[in-house]
Amino acid sequence: MSAKATHGRHIPPADIHFRDLDHDDVPAVEDLYRRMNEHDSYMRFFGARPKHLNTVAEYTCRRAEGSYAVGAFRDDRLLGIANYVRGPRPQTRPHPDVEIAITVDHSVQAHGIGTDLLEHLAAHARSAGIRWMTAEVLAENSLMIRVLRDVGLSHHLHLDGTTMTLEIDLQGGDLKEPAAI
């Protein structure tokens, strides 16, 4: 598989397509989580892979106000997911706030899929009237931090021990248009 680089970033291969996920995608999402290696699981779940992956997959694909998930596919095979959910903390801002997560199959990482998934997520959140997206990542997760910075949205960083919180202001920067969904 080859990836093209434009202006310093990779763009996903042309045979990757993106679409919204719903409840029918739960088995594919569970399978993607199950295929993750130990390192990727640790980065995604901040520890061991959860035992009840089906529950996590259901939560990821939940279609409810304040929740959204998008998948990257080659043919029918799910290769990446990005989702947001309304944050559990009390809302301290006048605008809705969501927490995001991204997972890309290890075999296709570093091909721009994570960056494109984030762009789809940000475009959807913005169109839903959401202003702030929050990402909590392990401070050692330099790849995810790079992906978050690459999209060129204005953000604030807070380091709290081993965890880094990035707060992305969807109205504070230029969002590149993702490929049509």
Ligand SMILES: CC(C)(COP(=O)(O)OP(=O)(O)OC[C@H]1O[C@@H](n2cnc3c(N)ncnc32)[C@H](O)[C@@H]1OP(=O)(O)O)[C@@H](O)C(=O)NCCC(=O)NCCS
């Ligand atoms: C973080 C993650 C989502 C990034 O997805 P991705 O599809 O690899 O991201 P991209 O291809 O858009 O890569 C972004 C940058 O990281 C680089 N990169 C990504 N994976 C890499 C790897 N394994 N080795 C070297 N560089 C890598 C890319 O080259 C790119 O750099 P550039 O912008 O300078 O070109 C993916 O690594 C992943 O699923 N990790 C495990 C789960 C996780 O950590 N999730 C985040 C917490 S919710």
